[in-house]
Amino acid sequence: MASKSWVQKLTPAAPHGSELLKQERAKSNIDANQLAQFLFTKEALERNERILKLLTADPVFDKSHNYFQGREARIEASLAKAKRLRQLQVQHNWTQDEFMCANELLSEATPYGLHYSMFLVTLREQGTPEQxxxxLEKAENYEIIGCYAQTELGHGSNVRGLETTATWNAADKTFIIHSPHLTSSKWWIGSLGIVATHAVVMAQLSVNGKNYGPHPFVVPVRDMITHEPLPNVHVGDVGPKFGFNTMDNGYLLLNKVKIPHVNMLARFSRIDPETSKYTRPANPSLIYGTLTFVRADIVLKSGSVLARGVTIATRYCAVRRQFQDQDAEASQAGENQVLNYTMVQYRLLPLLATTFALHFTGRGMIRMYQENQKRMSASRDASKSEDTKRHPGPEELNPGTDLLADLHATSCALKAYGSTMAAEGLEVCRRACGGHGYSSFSGIGSYYADYLPTVTWEGDNYMLTQQVARYLLKSARAVLAGKAAANDTTRILKAFLARQDMGAAFDVLGSDTDLVDAFAWRVAFLTFEALRHRDEEKQSWNSLLVDFWRLSTAHAQYMVVKSFHDALSEPATQESLPQDTITILYQLFRLFALHTLEQEASEFFMSAATTVRQIQLARKASMKLLEEIRPHAVRLVDAWSFPDWQLDSSLGRSDGKVYEDMFHRASSLNALNKVIVDPYPNSRVLFKKDGRTSKL
Amino acid sequence: MASKSWVQKLTPAAPHGSELLKQERAKSNIDANQLAQFLFTKEALERNERILKLLTADPVFDKSHNYFQGREARIEASLAKAKRLRQLQVQHNWTQDEFMCANELLSEATPYGLHYSMFLVTLREQGTPEQxxxxLEKAENYEIIGCYAQTELGHGSNVRGLETTATWNAADKTFIIHSPHLTSSKWWIGSLGIVATHAVVMAQLSVNGKNYGPHPFVVPVRDMITHEPLPNVHVGDVGPKFGFNTMDNGYLLLNKVKIPHVNMLARFSRIDPETSKYTRPANPSLIYGTLTFVRADIVLKSGSVLARGVTIATRYCAVRRQFQDQDAEASQAGENQVLNYTMVQYRLLPLLATTFALHFTGRGMIRMYQENQKRMSASRDASKSEDTKRHPGPEELNPGTDLLADLHATSCALKAYGSTMAAEGLEVCRRACGGHGYSSFSGIGSYYADYLPTVTWEGDNYMLTQQVARYLLKSARAVLAGKAAANDTTRILKAFLARQDMGAAFDVLGSDTDLVDAFAWRVAFLTFEALRHRDEEKQSWNSLLVDFWRLSTAHAQYMVVKSFHDALSEPATQESLPQDTITILYQLFRLFALHTLEQEASEFFMSAATTVRQIQLARKASMKLLEEIRPHAVRLVDAWSFPDWQLDSSLGRSDGKVYEDMFHRASSLNALNKVIVDPYPNSRVLFKKDGRTSKL
Incomplete structure (x- = not known):
C-alpha cells in the first residue's frame, strides 16, 4: 500500500532513537573499534567489510523479503544465493575463511551447507587417493553435490543402532545397500532434500553374515542429468521445521541398491575384494580430533550468536522508553529508557558479559586444539601424506594422550553449556524487547529458531554431559590412585583433596583468582561426590544422570570463568587495550562469575566453596556491577561489529531508526496489504488479489 | 511424490510404538477417563466430543496443510475457518462455552479473534444503551467487524503515555481523532490488519486544551462495502511474527478523522454535548474485575497449554528408544525407552506435575472470583441493569474490598508465573523430543510460538510483579500497624512475625502441610526483607525491581503449592477418585513442591525455611518420586484428553504410530517434493514446477 503524503511526513515522537543512541555512545569512553580489533583482529574486520560490499551490491542476496516468504520461496531463493556464493568463491578465489565469512554475513543455511562441509570433509578424511x-575432485568442483546420511528416522545419537545395511557380495564385488524398515529411513540429512546427487550413507557392514558395525558408503541417489531419484531410491525433503527452513533436510530409503566395491570409503577400514577379508582400523576413535574441532568452533560461535541478540536488545532498550521512574519527581517529565530499569539490566547485562566470556573461552579452546595438533604433528611420521592438513588423521591422534582426552572432555562440556546459553539467551533477548520482540522484524526470533538445532547436533547437550562425567570420574580415580597425568583437571582435583580437611576460604568478592578457585572447588567437590555414589555406593549409571549433568555444567562454568580471567590477565591484552576498557572487561568478568554463582548458589554453599552470607553479598555486588556497566552497554555491543545488513533487524539498527524501519517494513514490504478482504461471515468471498477471488 | 510399492510395504522396526503405548497403559492402574471427568466434568468432555465431530467432518477445518502454508495462505485459510465457525455458531445456536470449545479444538487464532472478544466486551461494558x-447489536451480528486499538508503535504497557489524541470540537459536536507522530501508530492490534471495519481506539481526550487521559472511541476504518480504508485512515497488517500468523495484527494511523459525539463510549466518562462539561468516572479502576477474570483464565489455561507439550513429549519418549542402559547385561538386547532415563524424567515429569498444579490453581482462582462476584452482587443495588451479567461493572467493584485487592494481586502473580512456566515448559518438552522435536510435525514448536505473546499481553510478566510486590508491601505495613484485614496473605505474614524469634522447623519431607507452610514462610520472609529495603533503608523503587520479581515468583509458587494441596484435600476429590489415583496425585504434588524448592534452594535456606540438609534430601526425594510416577506417565497425560486432531502431532499420537505419521507427512503431503531442482552452481536454473522454470 503506497503511503499517503500525510503518512510520509510523520516522524517518531522525540527524543528520536538516533539521538538516544548518540547520547549512549557519548556516555562511554570505550573505543569500540579498538576493542573490536582486539576481539577479531584488524584483518578479519577488513575482510568482513570487503565481502559485505560484494554481497550487498548483488540483488541475489537481497534480504528484504526473507521474513515474508513461505518455505518454498525461501528455499528457492536460498539455492540462488548458494549458487551465487559458489560462483563468487571461484571468481574471487576465496579462501575457506572468506567463504565462511560470506556465509556468516548472509546468515542463513543454504542447500549447499552440508555439501561443502560434511560431504567434502568425509570424502577427504575417509577416502583413499583413488576415491x-x-x-572428492568432482565434489570440490560441484560436479556432484553430496550430503552425509547418518541419522535415521528411528535412530539419532546412537550410531551403533543404525538399521541401514551394506551387505558385501563377493560374487560380483558389490555392496547391497538396503533400508529394511521404515525407521531405517535416513532422516534430517541436510542438502539431501532437494539438491544432493550423492550421499555418504552410514550403514551396517555385513560380510559373510557377520556385522562389522557402521561404515561410510558413497551412494548415488539422483540422476546426474534429470535429477530424478534413481531406481529403488526414495528420496525427498522431510518437511517444514521450527527454523532452518532454507535448508533441505531430507529422507532416504534404499531398496537393495547395488554399489561397486570402490564406493566404500576405505582409508581406514576395507574389504579385500579378492579374499573378502575385512581390515579393522588401527584406532576406532577415528574422528576424535575432528569432533573436538567442530565443538570448539561451536563454543567460539556461541559467543557471537548470543551477541547478535544482545546487540539488538541492548540498542532497542536504549531507544525504547516506557513509564517514568517510580521515584522520579513530577517535574521530571518524559519516559525512562527501558535499559535504565534494573529488571532489564538484570536480564540483559549478564548475557552481555556471557558473550565475551564465551568468545574468550572459544578462542582459548581453538588455541589449545592447535597447540595439541602441533605437538602431535611434531612427533608424527614425516612421510605423512598432505591430505590431512585441515583435519587430523587418525595417526595423528592418540586418545591415550592426556591433553587430547582433556580437550575432548572440555569440548563436550563447553559445547553443551555454550550452545545452551546462546540459545536460551537469545530468547531472553527477544523477550527483553517487549511486544516488538515478537515481530519478525526484530531479527531475533528467526535467528533463534535457526540456531536451536545446535543444542541437539554434534552431540545432544544432555548426552554429552555423560562423557564429561565419565572423564572426570576417571581423572578422580587416577588422582586417588596417585597415577594422574598433569593437567588442569587433575590439578583442581588434587587441590581439593589437599584442603578437604581444612575447608575452603575463598574471598570471592575480594579476589578474582579466589573467585575462579571457588568454581574449581565446586567442580572437584561434585566430582568426588559422584565418584562416591558410583564406586562406593554402587549406584546405577542411570540414577546418576542428573548428577552428571550438574557436574558437567559446573565444569563448563569453571572453565568459562577461568578462560575469561586468563584472557584478561594475558600481557597481550594488557598491551592491546587502554586501562579503561580493561577495567570494564574485568567488571564483565565479575558480573559473569558472580551472576553464575548466584544462579547456582546451592551448589556453592553445599560444597562450602562460599558461605551463605557471601552469596547474599554476591547478589548485592552483581547489582552494583549492573550499574557500573550500564553506561557502556551500547559501546560494548558496538564492539561486536555486526553490520546492520547481517542483523537484518528493525530493533537493532545501529542508527537507532527503529520505528521508521518497523513502519517501512510493515507498510511497504508486506504483500498481505495488497489483498482486499471480504470480512463478513455470510459472504463466501475471502481474498481478492491480482484479479483472483478466493472463496470459502 | 507417490510412494513406490516397496516403500508402502515398509513398517517401523519392532517393537512398534502402538505396542509400546499399550504396554505403558497396561502398567498403570489409573483410570484416565475417571480422572478426566474429575478434571473437566463429564459434560465438558461430551461437549468436546460433539463439537470435534462437527469440525472434523468439515473440509474447511482440514489441518493437513497448516504446517506447510506460508503466511498469506494460512491467514486466508484461517479467515475461512473463522467464517465457518461463526456460521456453525448461528446454525447450532452455540453457547459461548461451545464456541470457545470449537476454537480450542481448532487451536489457531483466527482473524475474528479480537472481534468476538475485546471488541464485543468493550462495547458491552463501556457503551450506553444507545451505543x-x-x-453492539451490529457487532454481535457480525455486520461490523471490530478490534480494540490501544497499543501504539511507541507505547506498550504504559497506557498513560499514548500519543493518539481525541479533541472535542464543541462547534459541531465531534471529536477529531489524530495520530501526531509515527510512534502514535496503533500497532499489534488483532483483527485490524485485514478484517476490521471498526476500531475502538484509545486516545487522549482533550477538551478545551485540557487532557483528561485515555478514553475509548469507536472509529470506522474501512468502507463497509468496498472494504477499502476510509479517507485519512492508514491501516494494514504489521507483518510476519514469530507465531500467531493466522491473526492479522494491524497498524492504524488517523489523520484528523472526525467522529460524532456518540462514538465516545460513554457509560462511565462522558462529555456533555451542550456544555462540553466532562464527567469523571466514579471509580477510576473500571476494569479491575475484568482484568482479574482474564488473568484467572490465563492461569487456568496455562495448565492445559503446558499439558499439550507434556502429552506429546511423554508419549513420544515412551515410543522412542535410544541406547542400552549403561549397566544392562550384554544379554539384554534392544534399546531403552527414552522415558526410562532419569535425565528425561527429570525434565518431563516435574512439568507433568506442573500441569495439574496450574489446573487446580486456575480452577481455585475462577472459583474465588465467582465467590467474590456473588458476594458483591448480593450487596448490589437491585435496580442494576442486566448488561453487566458476564463481567462486573464498576459499581460492583470496590477496590477497597480486601478480597478483591487480594484476588487482583494473586491474579497478577499467577498470570506471570503460570504463563512463564507454560511457555518455557513447552520448549523443554520440544527439546525432550530430541531431533524430531524440531520438525513442525512435532506439533510443539508452532504451538509454543503461538503461545509466546501470553507472557507479554494482559500485563507483561515482569511488569506485573511490581503490582504484586506493591500489594504485599502494603499488606505487611498493615500487619505491622495492626490494621490488617483477614485474608490468606495477612495470615501468612502474621504467622511469620509470630515465629520470627523462634525460627521455623518445617518438616518439608515428612509433612505435606509443613511443605506448604515452608513456601508461605519464604514469601513472608522476602516481603519483610523488601519492606526493610524500601521503608527503612529508603532504597529506590528501581533498585528493588529484581527483589520484587523474586518476591512475586515466590508468592505465586506458594499459591500454586497451596492450591494443589487444597484441591487434593477437598472431600469432593476424595469422593470422586479411587485411592490409587489420589496417591499418584499426592506424589505429583510433592514432586512439584520439592522440585520447586530445589530450584529455588537459596531462598529457602536464606530464609531458614529449611536447612541445607533438607534441600539435599529434597533432591533425593524428588528422584524417588520420578521413579514412582514414571509407570503412570502415559495414563496421566491421557487424562488430559486431547484429541489427536487437536494436537496435530506425529510424535504425540495416542496410538503411538509416530514414524508412520512422520513419514506420511514428509513424503506425501510435502509440496516441495514436487519440485525438480537443478543443483549445479553454473546452471542458472533453480526450480522446475508445474511447467514453470525459475532462474537465478
Whole structure:
C-alpha cells in the first residue's frame, strides 16, 4: 500500500532513537573499534567489510523479503544465493575463511551447507587417493553435490543402532545397500532434500553374515542429468521445521541398491575384494580430533550468536522508553529508557558479559586444539601424506594422550553449556524487547529458531554431559590412585583433596583468582561426590544422570570463568587495550562469575566453596556491577561489529531508526496489504488479489 | 511424490510404538477417563466430543496443510475457518462455552479473534444503551467487524503515555481523532490488519486544551462495502511474527478523522454535548474485575497449554528408544525407552506435575472470583441493569474490598508465573523430543510460538510483579500497624512475625502441610526483607525491581503449592477418585513442591525455611518420586484428553504410530517434493514446477 503524503511526513515522537543512541555512545569512553580489533583482529574486520560490499551490491542476496516468504520461496531463493556464493568463491578465489565469512554475513543455511562441509570433509578424511580422484575432485568442483546420511528416522545419537545395511557380495564385488524398515529411513540429512546427487550413507557392514558395525558408503541417489531419484531410491525433503527452513533436510530409503566395491570409503577400514577379508582400523576413535574441532568452533560461535541478540536488545532498550521512574519527581517529565530499569539490566547485562566470556573461552579452546595438533604433528611420521592438513588423521591422534582426552572432555562440556546459553539467551533477548520482540522484524526470533538445532547436533547437550562425567570420574580415580597425568583437571582435583580437611576460604568478592578457585572447588567437590555414589555406593549409571549433568555444567562454568580471567590477565591484552576498557572487561568478568554463582548458589554453599552470607553479598555486588556497566552497554555491543545488513533487524539498527524501519517494513514490504478482504461471515468471498477471488 | 510399492510395504522396526503405548497403559492402574471427568466434568468432555465431530467432518477445518502454508495462505485459510465457525455458531445456536470449545479444538487464532472478544466486551461494558443499539447489536451480528486499538508503535504497557489524541470540537459536536507522530501508530492490534471495519481506539481526550487521559472511541476504518480504508485512515497488517500468523495484527494511523459525539463510549466518562462539561468516572479502576477474570483464565489455561507439550513429549519418549542402559547385561538386547532415563524424567515429569498444579490453581482462582462476584452482587443495588451479567461493572467493584485487592494481586502473580512456566515448559518438552522435536510435525514448536505473546499481553510478566510486590508491601505495613484485614496473605505474614524469634522447623519431607507452610514462610520472609529495603533503608523503587520479581515468583509458587494441596484435600476429590489415583496425585504434588524448592534452594535456606540438609534430601526425594510416577506417565497425560486432531502431532499420537505419521507427512503431503531442482552452481536454473522454470 503506497503511503499517503500525510503518512510520509510523520516522524517518531522525540527524543528520536538516533539521538538516544548518540547520547549512549557519548556516555562511554570505550573505543569500540579498538576493542573490536582486539576481539577479531584488524584483518578479519577488513575482510568482513570487503565481502559485505560484494554481497550487498548483488540483488541475489537481497534480504528484504526473507521474513515474508513461505518455505518454498525461501528455499528457492536460498539455492540462488548458494549458487551465487559458489560462483563468487571461484571468481574471487576465496579462501575457506572468506567463504565462511560470506556465509556468516548472509546468515542463513543454504542447500549447499552440508555439501561443502560434511560431504567434502568425509570424502577427504575417509577416502583413499583413488576415491579422492573418483569422488572428492568432482565434489570440490560441484560436479556432484553430496550430503552425509547418518541419522535415521528411528535412530539419532546412537550410531551403533543404525538399521541401514551394506551387505558385501563377493560374487560380483558389490555392496547391497538396503533400508529394511521404515525407521531405517535416513532422516534430517541436510542438502539431501532437494539438491544432493550423492550421499555418504552410514550403514551396517555385513560380510559373510557377520556385522562389522557402521561404515561410510558413497551412494548415488539422483540422476546426474534429470535429477530424478534413481531406481529403488526414495528420496525427498522431510518437511517444514521450527527454523532452518532454507535448508533441505531430507529422507532416504534404499531398496537393495547395488554399489561397486570402490564406493566404500576405505582409508581406514576395507574389504579385500579378492579374499573378502575385512581390515579393522588401527584406532576406532577415528574422528576424535575432528569432533573436538567442530565443538570448539561451536563454543567460539556461541559467543557471537548470543551477541547478535544482545546487540539488538541492548540498542532497542536504549531507544525504547516506557513509564517514568517510580521515584522520579513530577517535574521530571518524559519516559525512562527501558535499559535504565534494573529488571532489564538484570536480564540483559549478564548475557552481555556471557558473550565475551564465551568468545574468550572459544578462542582459548581453538588455541589449545592447535597447540595439541602441533605437538602431535611434531612427533608424527614425516612421510605423512598432505591430505590431512585441515583435519587430523587418525595417526595423528592418540586418545591415550592426556591433553587430547582433556580437550575432548572440555569440548563436550563447553559445547553443551555454550550452545545452551546462546540459545536460551537469545530468547531472553527477544523477550527483553517487549511486544516488538515478537515481530519478525526484530531479527531475533528467526535467528533463534535457526540456531536451536545446535543444542541437539554434534552431540545432544544432555548426552554429552555423560562423557564429561565419565572423564572426570576417571581423572578422580587416577588422582586417588596417585597415577594422574598433569593437567588442569587433575590439578583442581588434587587441590581439593589437599584442603578437604581444612575447608575452603575463598574471598570471592575480594579476589578474582579466589573467585575462579571457588568454581574449581565446586567442580572437584561434585566430582568426588559422584565418584562416591558410583564406586562406593554402587549406584546405577542411570540414577546418576542428573548428577552428571550438574557436574558437567559446573565444569563448563569453571572453565568459562577461568578462560575469561586468563584472557584478561594475558600481557597481550594488557598491551592491546587502554586501562579503561580493561577495567570494564574485568567488571564483565565479575558480573559473569558472580551472576553464575548466584544462579547456582546451592551448589556453592553445599560444597562450602562460599558461605551463605557471601552469596547474599554476591547478589548485592552483581547489582552494583549492573550499574557500573550500564553506561557502556551500547559501546560494548558496538564492539561486536555486526553490520546492520547481517542483523537484518528493525530493533537493532545501529542508527537507532527503529520505528521508521518497523513502519517501512510493515507498510511497504508486506504483500498481505495488497489483498482486499471480504470480512463478513455470510459472504463466501475471502481474498481478492491480482484479479483472483478466493472463496470459502 | 507417490510412494513406490516397496516403500508402502515398509513398517517401523519392532517393537512398534502402538505396542509400546499399550504396554505403558497396561502398567498403570489409573483410570484416565475417571480422572478426566474429575478434571473437566463429564459434560465438558461430551461437549468436546460433539463439537470435534462437527469440525472434523468439515473440509474447511482440514489441518493437513497448516504446517506447510506460508503466511498469506494460512491467514486466508484461517479467515475461512473463522467464517465457518461463526456460521456453525448461528446454525447450532452455540453457547459461548461451545464456541470457545470449537476454537480450542481448532487451536489457531483466527482473524475474528479480537472481534468476538475485546471488541464485543468493550462495547458491552463501556457503551450506553444507545451505543449498544448503534454498535453492539451490529457487532454481535457480525455486520461490523471490530478490534480494540490501544497499543501504539511507541507505547506498550504504559497506557498513560499514548500519543493518539481525541479533541472535542464543541462547534459541531465531534471529536477529531489524530495520530501526531509515527510512534502514535496503533500497532499489534488483532483483527485490524485485514478484517476490521471498526476500531475502538484509545486516545487522549482533550477538551478545551485540557487532557483528561485515555478514553475509548469507536472509529470506522474501512468502507463497509468496498472494504477499502476510509479517507485519512492508514491501516494494514504489521507483518510476519514469530507465531500467531493466522491473526492479522494491524497498524492504524488517523489523520484528523472526525467522529460524532456518540462514538465516545460513554457509560462511565462522558462529555456533555451542550456544555462540553466532562464527567469523571466514579471509580477510576473500571476494569479491575475484568482484568482479574482474564488473568484467572490465563492461569487456568496455562495448565492445559503446558499439558499439550507434556502429552506429546511423554508419549513420544515412551515410543522412542535410544541406547542400552549403561549397566544392562550384554544379554539384554534392544534399546531403552527414552522415558526410562532419569535425565528425561527429570525434565518431563516435574512439568507433568506442573500441569495439574496450574489446573487446580486456575480452577481455585475462577472459583474465588465467582465467590467474590456473588458476594458483591448480593450487596448490589437491585435496580442494576442486566448488561453487566458476564463481567462486573464498576459499581460492583470496590477496590477497597480486601478480597478483591487480594484476588487482583494473586491474579497478577499467577498470570506471570503460570504463563512463564507454560511457555518455557513447552520448549523443554520440544527439546525432550530430541531431533524430531524440531520438525513442525512435532506439533510443539508452532504451538509454543503461538503461545509466546501470553507472557507479554494482559500485563507483561515482569511488569506485573511490581503490582504484586506493591500489594504485599502494603499488606505487611498493615500487619505491622495492626490494621490488617483477614485474608490468606495477612495470615501468612502474621504467622511469620509470630515465629520470627523462634525460627521455623518445617518438616518439608515428612509433612505435606509443613511443605506448604515452608513456601508461605519464604514469601513472608522476602516481603519483610523488601519492606526493610524500601521503608527503612529508603532504597529506590528501581533498585528493588529484581527483589520484587523474586518476591512475586515466590508468592505465586506458594499459591500454586497451596492450591494443589487444597484441591487434593477437598472431600469432593476424595469422593470422586479411587485411592490409587489420589496417591499418584499426592506424589505429583510433592514432586512439584520439592522440585520447586530445589530450584529455588537459596531462598529457602536464606530464609531458614529449611536447612541445607533438607534441600539435599529434597533432591533425593524428588528422584524417588520420578521413579514412582514414571509407570503412570502415559495414563496421566491421557487424562488430559486431547484429541489427536487437536494436537496435530506425529510424535504425540495416542496410538503411538509416530514414524508412520512422520513419514506420511514428509513424503506425501510435502509440496516441495514436487519440485525438480537443478543443483549445479553454473546452471542458472533453480526450480522446475508445474511447467514453470525459475532462474537465478
Amino acid at each position: 579422492h580422484k573418483l569422488f | 449498544h443499539k448503534l454498535f
